[in-house]
Amino acid sequence: MATRPAGDLTVRVTGLRRAFGDTVVLDGADLTVGRGEVVALLGGSGSGKSTLLRALAGLDPEATGDITVPDSYGVVFQEHRLLPWKRVADNVALGLPGAGARTRALAALTEVGLGDRGDAWPAELSGGQSQRVAVARALVREPELLLLDEPFGALDALTRLRMQQLLQRLRDRHGFAALLVTHDVDEALLLADRALVLEGGRIAEELPIGLPRPRHQDDPGFGGLRRHLLDRLGVPAV
Numbered sequence: 049m050a051t052r053p054a055g056d057l058t059v060r061v062t063g064l065r066r067a068f069g070d071t072v073v074l075d076g077a078d079l080t081v082g083r084g085e086v087v088a089l090l091g092g093s094g095s096g097k098s099t100l101l102r103a104l105a106g107l108d109p110e111a112t113g114d115i116t117v118p119d120s121y122g123v124v125f126q127e128h129r130l131l132p133w134k135r136v137a138d139n140v141a142l143g144l145p146g147a148g149a150r151t152r153a154l155a156a157l158t159e160v161g162l163g164d165r166g167d168a169w170p171a172e173l174s175g176g177q178s179q180r181v182a183v184a185r186a187l188v189r190e191p192e193l194l195l196l197d198e199p200f201g202a203l204d205a206l207t208r209l210r211m212q213q214l215l216q217r218l219r220d221r222h223g224f225a226a227l228l229v230t231h232d233v234d235e236a237l238l239l240a241d242r243a244l245v246l247e248g249g250r251i252a253e254e255l256p257i258g259l260p261r262p263r264h265q266d267d268p269g270f271g272g273l274r275r276h277l278l279d280r281l282g283v284p285a286v
């Protein structure tokens with residue numbers, strides 16, 4: 049049962065467990081996300097990152113443990129998950145109460161650079177545009193927390209970079225906290241205040257990322273942190 053966390057924390061997870069048959073994927077994982085903090089969740093393929101995120105998003109009734117998340121959170125997956133039979137603005141406004149829903153949806157679309165595409169159908173958008181709409185849909189309720197599961201993982205490198213910059217701007221403007229599941233060490237280092245490494249069903253390492261913002265791959269300090277994380281993930285420098 050999720051309840052509201054107290055104090056400076058947006059998320060508090062204690063003793064999170066999830067097994068599929070005999071395979072224990074999450075084995076008592078603990079983590080926190082502070083208010084307005086961006087936390088990257090890294091880990092090898094199959095380490096349980098998506099399982100953890102789904103549990104936090106309330107999508108996995110079989111996960112056990114103490115999970116506290118705010119009342120308002122938005123979720124973005126690797127696939128945009130837009131409803132193809134609804135226009136873009138109606139996808140973003142979905143479930144919003146009241147007569148102002150469309151106005152709010154168009155404002156959120158403007159924030160992601162798609163203010164003029166509200167009447168388009170999802171099929172008319174590129175992959176990057178579709179993910180922008182997914183971000184707008186997650187943002188439209190002004191959530192305290194975004195849960196992001198490889199949100200840019202399916203995009204080409206340039207589009208991914210633009211989306212990372214967009215996420216950074218939105219975070220500066222709105223101050224939401226985020227838990228960002230990613231395979232991409234550079235993405236974690238560009239965006240996150242802290243990186244967590246999931247291994248053996250628990251958070252095996254927690255790395256504060258104190259690099260000044262705005263960040264760039266060429267910044268001093270970036271390479272050392274990248275090497276450390278890659279090494280931790282079993283990809284040592286050659």
Ligand SMILES: Nc1ncnc2c1ncn2[C@@H]1O[C@H](COP(=O)(O)OP(=O)(O)OP(=O)(O)O)[C@@H](O)[C@H]1O
Nearest residue numbers: 068071073091092093094095096097098099100231
């Ligand atoms: N519905 C399911 N039924 C059975 N096993 C599952 C199910 N969902 C996940 N698993 C298993 O749980 C483990 C963790 O999966 P999960 O998708 O959380 O890992 P991940 O770290 O997100 O991986 P990747 O980085 O490859 O996306 C994997 O071994 C996976 O096969």
